[in-house]
Amino acid sequence: MAVQWGDLAGADLGPLETLRDQWRGYVDRLEEYGNVLAEDVAKHLGEDVFEGDDAVAARARLDRFQTAVTGDVLDRAAAIRDALADQHDALKGELDRHESITTEAGNAGLSIAADGWVSLARPEQTVMGVEETEAQQQLIIDTAAAAAACVEAFALADAQLAAALNAAWEVPSELPMPIGENPEMQDIPTGPEHVADWWAGLDPMERDAYLEAFPDLLGGLDGMPADARNTANEATLEREVDALDAEVDSLERQLADMDARGVPEDSAERLMLQEELAAVQAKHDEAKGLQTNIATLEEEGKDVYLLDYSLEGDGQAVVSIGNPDTADNTAVHVPGTYSELSNFGTQMNRADTMYEDALKAAPDEETAVIAWLGYDAPDSVPQASNPQQAHDATGDLSSFMYGLEASHQGGDSHTSVMGHSYGSTVAGDTVRTYEGVADELITVASPGTSANSVEELNIDEDHVWSTTAEGDAIELPQDLGLLGHDATNDGFGGNEFTSDAVGADGGQIHGGYWRDVDENGDGEPDRPNEARSNIANIITGNTDKVGLVE
Known part of the structure; x- marks a missing residue:
């Protein structure tokens, strides 16, 4: 399609x-890699310190990497960087000229x-006081x-940019990446x-290559270490925020243009x-809010890991406070109805509260608490009367829990899966459907666990x-029992622990399990909700200290 005015x-x-700017940074990093290979790595692989067949093979591989980094790949990357810079300047110049012509024409x-058709804005008037028709026509x-x-x-600069990029990308298929081997998506299991x-079988350079090539995929891949997922997701989220920023600016300029045109x-x-x-501004605010x-x-000095997120639909996010790969205790909190990315801060605050409580309950142990909004939560009470959304989430939640086990380092971690409100239906249905999901199942204010008794659960x-x-x-x-029985139901089985009713009505009490108790009625908190200390003791394995309902 041809470019028009x-x-x-x-x-x-x-x-x-x-x-x-990204390609400028990429070229800078390639040059740094080349210097590291030439100055630091090479001296450790010299013939005077490293002999034998392995040494010969290592030096040969180093030579290939060095050639790629300082030769073809760097040259092509620099060509892309220069093309982007030159043609950006050319395009910017024509946009400035476009603005100048528009202003002069209006004046x-x-x-x-x-x-591109030019005409009198008001045909009944002459232009700039010039009476002669010929002068009007000439203008x-x-x-x-x-x-x-x-x-x-402008069109020529745009075409030259495309041609320069295409030429730079004509790279032989056998040319290795500057770090590690070429990452292939089909190699990811x-x-x-x-x-x-x-x-675990990749070396550090190969890991960097995969993270740079496939951050969208690796950021949400269960079984990946928390730090790698966080690196991938933070980079992807930053790019999405930048893109949304640009889109908001563009739409605002279009509205301003409409104002100018009346x-x-x-x-x-x-x-x-x-x-x-x-709609774009809302997505931007959700991403920026996360x-x-x-x-x-x-x-506050806490280690926080963005383990997954999505801006699609109502949005999703999975955030860990503490590193689940090294934690002695890991708890996964699943929120309920009305939960979405726009109000995910509430779930992070609750996870933070449970994290702080766990540190007090087990000060000599490392604990991680994860807010897991990895599913499409119901948007209304009628939707929450249907178990389908909970059932749809069980595969993702079980995979996430298995991933925590797979990526954990240094022995087993004591794991708990906890659900509040409809989130307890998700957690309960997951434990009912899959084996070995967690060591503990905790339900808070549950409308039903999808099971009729504890005997139906795989725990x-x-x-x-x-x-x-x-x-x-x-x-x-x-x-009503539309979602199965809740675990506090008589005859269900298991343990019912104590909690305080904090709030002026049923709705406030429903969200009050993480709020402090005002025993004196003076508006000042006197002590934490009993639910908090009980949950902390459960997730840290101090179950003998849990207060049970008699």
Whole structure:
């Protein structure tokens, strides 16, 4: 499709600027790799310190890497960097000229249509007070010629950029990457145990290569170490935030252009653009909010890992406070109805509260608490009356739990899966469907576990824990039994632990298990909810200290 005058008005060079800067950084890193190989690695593989067949093979491989880094790959990467920089400047120059021509035409009483057609903005008036028709025509002709030249130059710069990039990418298929071997997607296995074994078998350079090539895939791959998933997800999220920033800017400029053109407030064109801007802005705020919530916890000195996320639909996120790969105790908290990325900060705060409580319960042990919104939670109470969304989540939750086991270092970790409200239906259905998911199952304010008794669960009843505070609004759904029995139901089995009813009504009590108790009624917290200390003792394995309902 040919470039037209109107296309330049909405042209956004933000993504090109980001790409240019990324390639500048890539070339800088390649040069650094080359220096490391030449100055640091080579001296440790010299003939004077390393002999034999292995030494010869190692030096040969080093030579191949060095040739790739300092030769073909670096040359081609530099060509891409230079093409992006040069053509960005050329495109920016034409956009500036477009703005200048538009301004001069407006001052002269001319209008330039999207296809480049120039006419009098108000045909009944002369231009700039010039009465002669020939002068008007000549001004229109000159403006049209300037606009056409601008469009032509912009299209040429765009084509030259594409040609330069295509030429730079004509790399022989056998050429190795500058670090490790060429990463291939088909080499990445499936299944948490296979993923963990595959990752453990890669050397550091190969791992870097895969993380750079496939961050979207590796960030959510169960069985990958927490630090690697975090690295991949933080990079991907940052790129998405930058892209959303650019999209918001572009849409705002288009609305500003509508203001300048006097497009009516109630026009379909404006309303559609406003709706699109609102949707993009909401996604941007969700992504930025996730970054901010993580940064807040990190500023408190906590190790935080972004183990997965998605901006699709209502959004999803999986965040760990503490490193589950090295933790003695790991708890996974599954939230319930109304949970989405826009309010995920609440779930992170609850995970943080449980993390702090666990440190007090077991100060000599390392604990990780994970907020797991890895499923599409119900958006309403009627939706939450259906077990389908919980059942749909069981495969993802079980895979995640198996992945924690596969990537854990230095012996077994004591694991708990905990669900609040509809999240307990997800957790219960997962433990009912899959074996060996966790050491402990904890349900808080559960409308039902999808099971009718503890005997239907793949876990011993001594390790099933539940609580519902008196007056919790969940009591009505519990009585209906649409999602199976909750674990506090008489005859279900397991252990029912104590909790305080914190809140003025059933709805507040339902979310009050992590809030402090105001015993004196003076508005000041007097002590934590009993549920908190009980949950902390369960997830740290101090079950003899759990307060049980008599």
